[in-house]
Amino acid sequence: MDFAQFRRPQRYIGNEWNVIKKSHKGRIPVCIGYPDLYELGMSNLGLRIIYSILNEESDIVCERVFMPFDDLSQYLKENDQRLFSLESKTPLNQFQVLGFNFNAELNYTNFLHILELGGIPRYSHQRKDVIVLGGGVVNPEPIADFIDIFVLGEFEAISNDLIKILRSTSSRQARIEAFSQTPGFYIPQLYSNNLENNSYLFKPLNEKAPKSIKRVFVKDLDNSYYPTNWLTPHTAIIQDRVPVEIARGCPNLCTFCQARKQYYPYRQRKPQKVKEIIKKIYKSSGYENFSLLSLSASDYSYMQELLDGVLDYFREQRIGLSLPSLRIDDLLGPLQERLQRLKSSSLTVAVEAAQDKLRKDIQKNIDIKQLFEAAKVLHSFNFKQIKLYFMYGFPNETNEDIIAIADMLKELLGKSNLKISASVNVFMPKPISIWESQSLEDEKILEEKRALLLNSLPRSKRLDVSLPSTKSTILETLLARGDRTVGKVIENAYRKGALFCGDNERFKWAPWKNAIEEEGSAYQKILKTQTSNFAWSFIDK
Amino acid sequence: MIYFSQLDLIHILERALRRTDLPIYFTQGYNPHVKISFRSGLKLGVTGKIEVVLYFSEKVDRERAIQKLKEHLPMGLNILKGSQMSLKEINKLRRQAK
Numbered sequence: 001m002d003f004a005q006f007r008r009p010q011r012y013i014g015n016e017w018n019v020i021k022k023s024h025k026g027r028i029p030v031c032i033g034y035p036d037l038y039e040l041g042m043s044n045l046g047l048r049i050i051y052s053i054l055n056e057e058s059d060i061v062c063e064r065v066f067m068p069f070d071d072l073s074q075y076l077k078e079n080d081q082r083l084f085s086l087e088s089k090t091p092l093n094q095f096q097v098l099g100f101n102f103n104a105e106l107n108y109t110n111f112l113h114i115l116e117l118g119g120i121p122r123y124s125h126q127r128k129d130v131i132v133l134g135g136g137v138v139n140p141e142p143i144a145d146f147i148d149i150f151v152l153g154e155f156e157a158i159s160n161d162l163i164k165i166l167r168s169t170s171s172r173q174a175r176i177e178a179f180s181q182t183p184g185f186y187i188p189q190l191y192s193n194n195l196e197n198n199s200y201l202f203k204p205l206n207e208k209a210p211k212s213i214k215r216v217f218v219k220d221l222d223n224s225y226y227p228t229n230w231l232t233p234h235t236a237i238i239q240d241r242v243p244v245e246i247a248r249g250c251p252n253l254c255t256f257c258q259a260r261k262q263y264y265p266y267r268q269r270k271p272q273k274v275k276e277i278i279k280k281i282y283k284s285s286g287y288e289n290f291s292l293l294s295l296s297a298s299d300y301s302y303m304q305e306l307l308d309g310v311l312d313y314f315r316e317q318r319i320g321l322s323l324p325s326l327r328i329d330d331l332l333g334p335l336q337e338r339l340q341r342l343k344s345s346s347l348t349v350a351v352e353a354a355q356d357k358l359r360k361d362i363q364k365n366i367d368i369k370q371l372f373e374a375a376k377v378l379h380s381f382n383f384k385q386i387k388l389y390f391m392y393g394f395p396n397e398t399n400e401d402i403i404a405i406a407d408m409l410k411e412l413l414g415k416s417n418l419k420i421s422a423s424v425n426v427f428m429p430k431p432i433s434i435w436e437s438q439s440l441e442d443e444k445i446l447e448e449k450r451a452l453l454l455n456s457l458p459r460s461k462r463l464d465v466s467l468p469s470t471k472s473t474i475l476e477t478l479l480a481r482g483d484r485t486v487g488k489v490i491e492n493a494y495r496k497g498a499l500f501c502g503d504n505e506r507f508k509w510a511p512w513k514n515a516i517e518e519e520g521s522a523y524q525k526i527l528k529t530q531t532s533n534f535a536w537s538f539i540d541k
Numbered sequence: 542m543i544y545f546s547q548l549d550l551i552h553i554l555e556r557a558l559r560r561t562d563l564p565i566y567f568t569q570g571y572n573p574h575v576k577i578s579f580r581s582g583l584k585l586g587v588t589g590k591i592e593v594v595l596y597f598s599e600k601v602d603r604e605r606a607i608q609k610l611k612e613h614l615p616m617g618l619n620i621l622k623g624s625q626m627s628l629k630e631i632n633k634l635r636r637q638a639k
């Protein structure tokens with residue numbers, strides 16, 4: 001195949017620096033996939049961790065597949081060819097195990113597309129040899145019909161069990177049985193989970209299926225695996241820097257946040273370990289930009305020590321460093337002098353709600369007065385821009401809260417001459433967040449609030465606001481909170497051509513609207529939380 | 542096989558240089574980067590030769606530099622020939638080109 005005929009051919013070559021190529025002979029062939037384009041998938045840390053852990057084993061060969069762009073999809077269909085892994089160009093239906101990392105619900109139809117292009121039967125019950133694993137999901141139920149085995153929780157915590165089971169037998173059935181008896185794995189086909197009398201009834205379908213299903217977590221982050229032989233693309237990717245994870249989980253209690261419970265509890269990596277990882281990755285990749293990754297960098301107890309230990313190295317080697325989740329007080333406090341030495345990057349502040357009272361309601365504890373204080377000293381940092389995150393559609397929110405977002409942006413534009421980029425999202429009651437039993441705000445009200453915000457925003461060349469459509473928020477909430485009936489909607493919408501739904505430019509509501517109607521989905525019930533428990537309630541908290 | 546744009550090539554060369562322990566010359570200022578200049582451009586998807594000038598902060602052994610860099614270049618990207626110039630000579634060539 002001549003890849004030069006496709007847009008951005010590097011997406012499909014699989015010749016990155018540090019790529020691992022092994023012969024399949026005598027090895028268990030595994031292919032891990034990400035249901036979005038190469039540039040997005042290669043920016044995902046989880047996928048890299050899994051790739052490296054599995055390839056450490058000499059009897060396993062782990063390769064990658066991403067969602068192909070339209071041109072390659074069309075080519076494969078027209079020429080009746082199968083989608084292939086990047087490393088050895090092996091068709092997907094020749095692997096024993098396929099594993100998908102889902103971190104965005106809106107990509108579920110892309111996943112069905114990858115299966116179809118790879119020649120993999122869509123439904124679990126249709127498969128004879130291949131096993132399809134799914135990870136990264138909080139609520140597995142909407143895609144339960146398409147996945148043989150879910151990994152619930154963090155991969156590093158189950159990787160040894162996974163490898164052991166794959167080695168023990170090559171039979172699909174025997175492997176599935178072994179997984180069903182191992183904590184952290186969930187086999188949906190062994191259970192029914194239907195809505196009866198307004199409540200979800202989770203029932204094992206045979207005696208051997210365990211009654212309780214658990215999420216598993218890494219206990220010791222310092223000694224957990226971190227990939228250092230860094231796979232370095234030859235073309236730009238979305239997050240074109242090396243993320244070095246300094247902590248996992250979050251000690252804060254923001255009511256809307258799903259991630260704090262998805263990665264639990266709060267664990268920190270020692271600065272010495274972080275430093276070692278940074279040096280190893282730089283030596284292996286030559287990457288010119290790094291970022292210190294965590295849900296909330298400001299809560300990292302060893303930040304001063306870490307920065308003191310690495311800033312000179314970054315300066316000598318001319319490596320850029322960004323700290324994407326800092327709080328404003330760090331800019332004014334003891335870290336100020338250290339942060340001023342960073343190569344230019346952007347300041348990110350998750351404000352969420354512009355007025356104090358609402359911010360208190362959602363347990364987001366930041367002092368906004370400091371943001372304006374900080375605006376005055378921002379010129380002493382090398383920041384290129386300020387990025388702000390807001391949300392609307394919260395319970396008990398008023399129109400004043402919406403206008404306050406616009407006012408805050410106005411005031412900031414006046415106090416600083418940096419570019420401001422604001423990302424405004426709608427509050428969605430995501431599974432296992434503190435507010436999981438809240439409802440998604442009515443569509444009509446969301447539309448009114450959206451219009452109010454758009455009309456109040458200041459006009460400035462320095463301001464860039466991103467605001468997803470209300471319909472895509474409704475869909476994301478449905479896919480996040482859905483039960484097994486939502487799987488039918490996903491499949492139907494896919495047949496109607498719904499692809500790349502996470503891309504604002506490409507998102508279309510029509511196929512979803514028709515799919516919901518045709519499948520008779522009780523989707524309002526799911527959005528409005530009118531059930532006494534949830535489709536995901538069977539997973540131990 | 543490798544496909545890249547001119548912009549990709551800058552990153553590929555920069556990262557390859559950074560992986561070696563050669564004394565790379567960085568530009569000054571807030572946003573220092575590896576200095577690389579091209580005598581001509583290449584089209585995506587077309588095989589060809591390109592002349593690249595790499596800058597070092599001190600004198601390096603020509604053979605050693607070529608060898609080191611070759612070890613860190615991806616498959617499909619090769620060094621055909623390398624010659625060494627002082628900054629004076631480069632600037633002289635530049636003036637002549639104008």
